[in-house]
Amino acid sequence: MDFPTILAGLGDAFTLTNLLFVVAGVAVGQFVGALPGIGPVMAIAIAIPFTFVLDPLPAIAFLVGVMKGGLFGGAIPAILINTPGTPDAAATALDGHPLARQGKPAKATKIALYASVTGDTFSDLVLITVSAPLAVLALKLGPVEICALIVFAFSVMAGLVGESMVKGLIAAAFGLLCATVGLDPEHGTPRLYFGYFELFDGLPLTAVAIGTLAVAEIFRRLAAVGGDVRSTIVTDRAGDPADRRVSRAEYWQCRFTMLRGALIGTVLGAIPGIGSTAAAFMSYASAQQASSEPESFGTGNIHGVAATESANSAVMGANLIPLLAVGIPGSVSAALLISAFKIHGIQPGPLMFEQQGRLVYGLFGAMLMANAMNLAVGQASLRFWSRVVAAPESVIFAAALLLCFAGVYMATGGLFGVTVMLIFAVIGYAMTAFGYPVVVFVIAFFLGEQFERSLSQTLVILNGEPAALLGHPVAVALLALSLVTAWWLGWHRRQTRADDTDVG
Amino acid sequence: MTANRISGLLVALCGLLLWLVVIPANTETVGSGWIRPDTLPQACAVALIGLGLIQSLPRGRSLEPTGAEVLRAGLFAALAFLAVWAMTVAGFRLAAPAFALALMLLVGERRPGWLAVGAVGVPAAIWLTAVPLLDRTLP
Numbered sequence: 151m152d153f154p155t156i157l158a159g160l161g162d163a164f165t166l167t168n169l170l171f172v173v174a175g176v177a178v179g180q181f182v183g184a185l186p187g188i189g190p191v192m193a194i195a196i197a198i199p200f201t202f203v204l205d206p207l208p209a210i211a212f213l214v215g216v217m218k219g220g221l222f223g224g225a226i227p228a229i230l231i232n233t234p235g236t237p238d239a240a241a242t243a244l245d246g247h248p249l250a251r252q253g254k255p256a257k258a259t260k261i262a263l264y265a266s267v268t269g270d271t272f273s274d275l276v277l278i279t280v281s282a283p284l285a286v287l288a289l290k291l292g293p294v295e296i297c298a299l300i301v302f303a304f305s306v307m308a309g310l311v312g313e314s315m316v317k318g319l320i321a322a323a324f325g326l327l328c329a330t331v332g333l334d335p336e337h338g339t340p341r342l343y344f345g346y347f348e349l350f351d352g353l354p355l356t357a358v359a360i361g362t363l364a365v366a367e368i369f370r371r372l373a374a375v376g377g378d379v380r381s382t383i384v385t386d387r388a389g390d391p392a393d394r395r396v397s398r399a400e401y402w403q404c405r406f407t408m409l410r411g412a413l414i415g416t417v418l419g420a421i422p423g424i425g426s427t428a429a430a431f432m433s434y435a436s437a438q439q440a441s442s443e444p445e446s447f448g449t450g451n452i453h454g455v456a457a458t459e460s461a462n463s464a465v466m467g468a469n470l471i472p473l474l475a476v477g478i479p480g481s482v483s484a485a486l487l488i489s490a491f492k493i494h495g496i497q498p499g500p501l502m503f504e505q506q507g508r509l510v511y512g513l514f515g516a517m518l519m520a521n522a523m524n525l526a527v528g529q530a531s532l533r534f535w536s537r538v539v540a541a542p543e544s545v546i547f548a549a550a551l552l553l554c555f556a557g558v559y560m561a562t563g564g565l566f567g568v569t570v571m572l573i574f575a576v577i578g579y580a581m582t583a584f585g586y587p588v589v590v591f592v593i594a595f596f597l598g599e600q601f602e603r604s605l606s607q608t609l610v611i612l613n614g615e616p617a618a619l620l621g622h623p624v625a626v627a628l629l630a631l632s633l634v635t636a637w638w639l640g641w642h643r644r645q646t647r648a649d650d651t652d653v654g
Numbered sequence: 655m656t657a658n659r660i661s662g663l664l665v666a667l668c669g670l671l672l673w674l675v676v677i678p679a680n681t682e683t684v685g686s687g688w689i690r691p692d693t694l695p696q697a698c699a700v701a702l703i704g705l706g707l708i709q710s711l712p713r714g715r716s717l718e719p720t721g722a723e724v725l726r727a728g729l730f731a732a733l734a735f736l737a738v739w740a741m742t743v744a745g746f747r748l749a750a751p752a753f754a755l756a757l758m759l760l761v762g763e764r765r766p767g768w769l770a771v772g773a774v775g776v777p778a779a780i781w782l783t784a785v786p787l788l789d790r791t792l793p
Contacts (some may be wrong), residue, residue: 200788202788323698324702326694327672327698327702334689337682341680342677374723547761548772549776552780553780555741555746568741572731576731583724585658602689
């Protein structure tokens with residue numbers, strides 16, 4: 151990558167138009183994150199169709215803003231009403247809510263904001279530093295290695311996400327099966343289209359993603375809503391001013407906690423499938439272990455909030471490392487970004503640095519800008535978001551459903567796409583109800599076409615000779631690693647289950 | 655029998671149906687190439703049969719969805735399908751407010767102000783964003 155391209159890309163990002171889209175994205179993300187039940191994933195899924203009319207960079211900048219804003223926004227209901235907006239914010243509630251109950255809701259939300267921005271910026275810098283060299287390495291991989299890499303990604307995801315490896319593998323197989331709908335990549339013959347010509351191009355990405363991730367979750371939440379009004383802790387201006395702010399000394403005290411959290415989040419975020427919830431809890435546990443007052447954790451220790459927020463926000467930037475370096479999404483939000491890239495005619499992966507280098511560095515510029523705006527918008531709007539938390543779920547979910555209808559209609563150009571969305575919402579609901587990981591299904595669905603194409607090329611290259619695989623040591627190593635990972639994760643799960651049973 | 659085992663058997667049954675009936679009837683037979691149109695779908699179906707059977711073996715704890723919640727979720731899904739049909743007949747401007755209102759009432763919302771926001775304000779805001787602002791169409 152030449153230096154002028156990097157500068158041109160960053161120059162593209164730092165424009166007033168992009169700044170406005172980033173601010174809008176961050177504000178939407180924080181708003182939606184503050185609404186319990188609608189996390190950043192759902193917000194991105196709903197927002198994608200509304201970005202069609204934009205140029206690629208403002209569209210991606212807006213979505214990046216939504217994602218980053220949503221990560222912090224999820225902490226607000228966790229702290230104020232002990233109802234995490236996102237699963238990863240559950241760890242934030244452990245110390246954030248006790249702090250709020252002690253009359254320090256503003257301090258708790260502010261340390262969450264600072265830690266979130268610190269962790270996020272750290273992981274973005276790692277992403278910017280390592281993704282280009284990794285992409286250069288990835289370009290040396292042929293179809294055989296890519297195919298093996300996807301198999302490895304499936305084995306890691308199936309093993310790590312959800313309650314059992316078998317269920318993870320079932321979700322992956324089902325995702326791959328759904329990806330085969332439409333014209334097959336080798337012969338161009340239509341398959342599994344059931345007489346619906348709309349399916350010639352395959353199941354619409356946005357309809358499947360919004361159905362399984364957003365609408366299914368809305369149905370689940372609606373079924374659990376009791377119609378009651380939530381009580382919230384208001385961040386008012388009364389009381390000791392020291393309880394309403396985070397001093398420099400307090401921030402500085404938390405530096406190692408945040409750095410540790412950012413490191414944990416970055417490392418886990420770079421591994422496909424692990425996600426921010428595991429990072430948040432792992433960071434919380436390690437902060438408690440390293441603390442001189444471990445007993446104060448869970449009673450309102452700002453280190454607890456700093457640890458979880460820095461870790462779960464650091465996951466976001468790192469999630470894009472496998473996406474940009476090898477074209478494999480590290481999480482559902484990264485998978486959704488793939489669909490946004492594709493809608494704008496961009497193919498994520500190592501070739502992006504070669505063919506769309508300017509756009510990639512524009513994206514990096516937008517991410518850094520979004521971090522600064524996350525801090526600014528968060529500081530300015532904390533009191534407003536604390537009121538949003540109390541909005542009734544009945545209105546929130548009715549609005550979210552209508553947005554899904556309108557978004558998918560615009561994305562697919564008709565109500566056929568909306569019907570597909572609802573069918574996948576029912577499937578997604580059933581999968582979640584029976585413990586099958588929807589995340590694995592969605593990522594397998596996104597990777598299905600690439601997997602089939604690379605598998606087909608692999609078989610041509612190997613000419614049907616399994617022994618020829620030995621000429622591809624990287625692929626052999628990845629396949630061996632897949633087997634070891636599957637065995638180890640399966641064994642580890644059985645051990646955990648046995649321990650749980652013993653305790654029970 | 656636990657929900658785990660039932661879902662495993664259902665997965666295996668769906669896999670079998672796909673393998674024997676659905677995939678052969680909906681893919682073209684091609685005589686050449688390493689990967690034929692039905693190769694990957696058939697492989698996935700076989701994987702579903704095998705993994706579903708493994709899942710149906712009796713093992714540890716199981717996630718048990720509660721019947722009442724599943725029924726309520728089914729009711730909301732049915733209402734959403736009904737809304738899609740209503741949109742094909744009456745369009746977004748009429749069907750969306752009715753759908754939002756029905757949904758909120760079903761959830762238990764009775765406050766007139768919030769009902770008005772959900773049934774009038776939200777659909778109007780979506781329509782104004784999509785049609786005049788983004789220059790797109792809605793049903």
